[in-house]
Amino acid sequence: MASNPAPVCDNALLGSLTREAFAALEPLIEYVEMPLKKVFSKGSKTIKHVFFPCSGMFSLIRTMEDGSTIEVGLIGKEGFVGVPLLLGASASPLDALVQGAGKAISMSAATFLKVVDGNRSFRNRLLLYAQCLHIQVSQTAVCNARHTVPQRLARWILETHDRMGQPELSLSHEFLSYMLGVRRAGITVALQQFTAKGLVTTGRSKVTVRSRTGVEKAACECYRTVQRETRRLIA
Amino acid sequence: MASNPAPVCDNALLGSLTREAFAALEPLIEYVEMPLKKVFSKGSKTIKHVFFPCSGMFSLIRTMEDGSTIEVGLIGKEGFVGVPLLLGASASPLDALVQGAGKAISMSAATFLKVVDGNRSFRNRLLLYAQCLHIQVSQTAVCNARHTVPQRLARWILETHDRMGQPELSLSHEFLSYMLGVRRAGITVALQQFTAKGLVTTGRSKVTVRSRTGVEKAACECYRTVQRETRRLIA
DNA sequence: GCGGTGGGGTACGTTTGCGTACAGATTTTA
């Protein structure tokens, strides 16, 4: 797909930069580890840094007044954490939490704004990603309203599998329940259904995808919809 | 709030233009009626026009593969229909449907892109609105997952009341059920609860808000969250 | 090796909302 044989960076957005543009950027960026569960951007706090994942993934989480949480979007190396900044807001009510450990490229908000301001095509690419994220969140709204826990769980596993690039996913039932905004026991039962059908195997804090196509069948149309639109826009 | 005593236009975004900028735009725009239920932008079709409501409102709707529908966002005179275009996409999977009759200013996609390209502060204002819409949709995702039909209905009535600026809303139970993605009878029951508490009165295809604060109490925190963020960003 | 902690399996009654259906009332159309 990439015309350049070796993209300058694993992150798809930064990877689209020319070698020169990326080199110019390099003194301004920082390679950071994304340890599991770390909160990189807290809702309603001023956004100080943006993150371009190279591996692993972030969850966009909304924390409610009673402390309960629910995920509204996933961001992997196809995107970046900091869309509100791009759109002119200095903060948003969503948290960004590391959902799968990995590495990311970070830069300060000021640097980010300067870079975006000076590179039109890069900016346009980021905006297109913002649209992708918007579609993803829209579809999550639909999914939460209409689909069952097993369907939503299957969708979620697929999205995570895509971004992590490996079948073993480090996920406890409780964590999954926070993400989907459902009961922990609901996750247990749904995973048992999947295991019985041979779609996944489970271990302590671990879910391993065994039949990708099987999981796809168990998921609702939302997965396909988001994938289709994402590909159409940024493939 | 507005420093200019008479904004050039009822739509908040176009209204922020200087008199000169708006005058320059005037030959390129069209004032259109928004008749109830009319679909102005069909999902996955190329977006040919954008719309800036001056009164009335649009719903952003997702139509599923089985034909069922659900709303993910509302757009009134604080915003515009055509965010995907602004972000560089020529289409999005969402439909835009007139949910409250009114008037809008329309322009072609080409004109829109030209205007946006030539007016930086206007563009920034639109981007900020895109962020608002994004927050609204995010909160809808949360709301759909966690809140009851009466809570969501109350929220929806408030959002509509805000945008229509009048207590009588033309809404049938069936239409509301499409919007919230729930059963028609569920709406009937919820409205009866509201009526019993004196929050609203109902008539054939009509809901009239009687106690604004009562409806606010019946709604979930989502209404407040979105309102707070919207004000913070574009007030 | 032992106790503590966190993860997972299971159960039970309850609530919410679904799907469906039907009848009466009102409005629109012929």
Added chain:
DNA sequence: TAAAATCTGTACGCAAACGTACCCCACCGC
């Protein structure tokens, strides 16, 4: 004015998911 369409109220059984609780097991640190 009659017929048709639309809107609302109501009902019933059923499924999904909830809140809660308890137990066991695996793993970790001491």
